[in-house]
Amino acid sequence: MRTCTATDLAVAGAGEVRSTDGSLGDWVSRISLRDTSGSGCRLDGWPGLEFFGEAGISICVSPGVGPSCAPPPDHTTPQPVSVTRTGTPRDIVLRPGATTVFAMLWTLGWGDFCTSSKPLIEPYGVRIRVPGDSRPLTQLLGTTEDMQICGQEVQVTAFGA
Helix, strand or coil, rough: EECCCCHEEEEEEEEEEEEECCCCCCCEEEEEEEEEECEEEEEECEEEEEEEECCCCCCCCCCCCCCCCCCCCCCCCCCCEEEEEEEECCEEEEEECEEEEEEEEEECCCCCCCCCCCCCCCCCCEEEECCCCCCCCCEEEECCCCCEEEEEEEEECCCCC
């Protein structure tokens, strides 16, 4: 069976939940991918993740531009997030319409909670890439709005985990 490409897949769902191990700062975001091709395909390995931009809003106390107005957030610049692979990859065969999942794991930081020497990162979005395809599968926007990454480090599980 042929290998999945970015054009074969679409994000079927994204959810964010606290980890169940009782750690206050550990969070997991599960991403579901659906095969939208008419012929099916297979995935093996880990998704590539590229975080970009800054989440947030611009606040302006008075009309117009001036010292009382914050500059608009940057939604395009790549963010320096280190992505570590976890779990054992396995060959995932997707029939048309079938889904698979992977997860992003990170330590949530806010205020004084983030004790890392690296700054807190609040990305605007994330590009997902499948192995062997240089085109991004998608750019998730909004699902990362509450993603405040302490230590600039994220773990990603293999497809099917």
